[in-house]
Amino acid sequence: MKESPRYLVIGAGHGGKAMAAHLALKGFAVALYNRTPEHIEAIRVRGGIHLESYPGGPAGFGELGLITSNMQDALAHADVVMVVVPSSGHADIARDAAPHLRDGQIVLLNPGRTGGVLEFVKVLRDLECEADVTVAEAETLIYASRSEGPAQARIFRIKDAVPLAALPSGRTARVLEVLGSAYPRFIDGVSVLHTSLNNMGAIFHPALALLNAARIESTGGGFQFYIDGVTPSVGRILEALDRERVTVASAIGIRARTALEWLRMAYDASGEDLHEAIHNQSGYYGIKGPVTLNHRYVTEDVPMSLVPIAALGQRYGVSVRAMDSIIRLACIVHRTDYWRRGRTLEKLGIEQLSVGELKRFVAEGGRDDR
């Protein structure tokens, strides 16, 4: 791409607003899409988003070229589509976008959770979308940010070294190249199986919420979520879940990072075990619990993170009894079938694949017929 890429940000929540404003302040042409017009009315009236951040960070008014709830208009002038919505919305975005996507466009899920790209591409394929689009997923949202008003956002931190991967993996380099002018901190995540299986939220969020269920509900989240919420016993359960995740990865030939390695890498927080390492991460001090169990830590991370990892385990012969226990408790608490609502291998379009076929699919396959 010779010229500066034109961005479309989909989703005007905590992450989407920060990203749209930040990209605009960097000088890129930016459109913002949100399904519900009321949610972006204040931004439309002002013509952009006011951004604040940490000392020395990006700040100012980010002017947006287009603010719309019309997907066709939104996609018409975009080279890169940054999807910044809860992962439970990825399939809907794919369905809405499918008729309007064009050859050469890049779609990046920020983040994909587990299986985001696979689900997105499956929906496009089912809808017979012919456009040669590259769909990729980031391992985590690059911002720690918050919406601070209808047309205001604040960035607390921009993360270092966020891995991303495209489907097929061979296209990751091109995504990194196109996004490089805006986001030099994205790095090669190897494959969408790697980004999906290195999803640490799958390990931390549902178990911590459920094992502190009564405390969340009886105090409205009035305790330190990680510091009070992770004790030696809870740490052992997190370790069991993490061991299962790493073993599932291993069964499909992937060396995933352990949560302990990730804490050391991302936060320089080390320890003998997860309980210790979490208590050695100063960033966790002061973070309160969610005010309710109806929180994305359960409603999103169980079906979109834990279910697909557990489903891979069941398919490829790895015992995932700890994951199954947590998923089961979530189903009971929310009186819903998170297995059915979640990213099963059918929804990811990979239920028929052997390990070898799965690896070839993410490396080479993408959307061509098999």
Next chain:
Amino acid sequence: MKESPRYLVIGAGHGGKAMAAHLALKGFAVALYNRTPEHIEAIRVRGGIHLESYPGGPAGFGELGLITSNMQDALAHADVVMVVVPSSGHADIARDAAPHLRDGQIVLLNPGRTGGVLEFVKVLRDLECEADVTVAEAETLIYASRSEGPAQARIFRIKDAVPLAALPSGRTARVLEVLGSAYPRFIDGVSVLHTSLNNMGAIFHPALALLNAARIESTGGGFQFYIDGVTPSVGRILEALDRERVTVASAIGIRARTALEWLRMAYDASGEDLHEAIHNQSGYYGIKGPVTLNHRYVTEDVPMSLVPIAALGQRYGVSVRAMDSIIRLACIVHRTDYWRRGRTLEKLGIEQLSVGELKRFVAEGGRDDR
């Protein structure tokens, strides 16, 4: 039995001391056995136990005829053997007692938890104990009591209407008759399957402890166990466990009480659901959480209550996924295999039985060869 029965109390903990002193104050001949001599040394020196209780309740010095760590001596002069030890000790008691039991003796497990009589009788049979002993179990400990010193105990409450059942069920009437002079509040529990499957501790204790694991460990139990620990979400998990228990009972032809019915019956505490009924039970207010997860709520109630119920479910085709989740979490937290350590159907000696055979076994079978 024409004369007043002679009692042996096995176990000098919170329950055993209260029971021994109470029986002695009622005028019965009472021996007290405890495996560890040091634990009963103060009682031996004084010759008995000082009992206090609620206004109008039993109080005074209960003189004991024999205080010993020798099982043979202990059993020599007893007509009724009251076993008041954690259920994880039942098999050991059976092993130690087997060579010394005599025809006509009654052994009552206070309480049996789930499968107490079946396990006890299986051990006697394995050791080829020939004595015609009647083994029975109470559904719960008849006392709410506490040890208040080496030779002191306090009774807070004596429960109304505690069901008990013998193996075979036809012998329950005789047990009630012999115990009636001391304990008119025991009632006919129908069969040991009924007493075992109406074990409410199986539902409440492990789930409440594990779903409040972090809170127990980070506060040392500094919260109201039932009142703060049972919120709507935790209530739904208790209900799922309870539904499984009642369904397991149903699969073997037993109409078990639901926890909601039990709360209404035992405490006149009613409500739309378990969360509401528990909050309507004034007795639960002020009860603190355990100070550690290394507590019998997990270490005893998982292997001795939840595992045998779940094992019956698996054997007779009932899905017990909620129970399995709780058992699994307990295994992880305590790095132990509670399935292996617990009361499996093999340990209860019933793994080969069809439903019909099981029902006949508890109704008629007992210890005769099959």
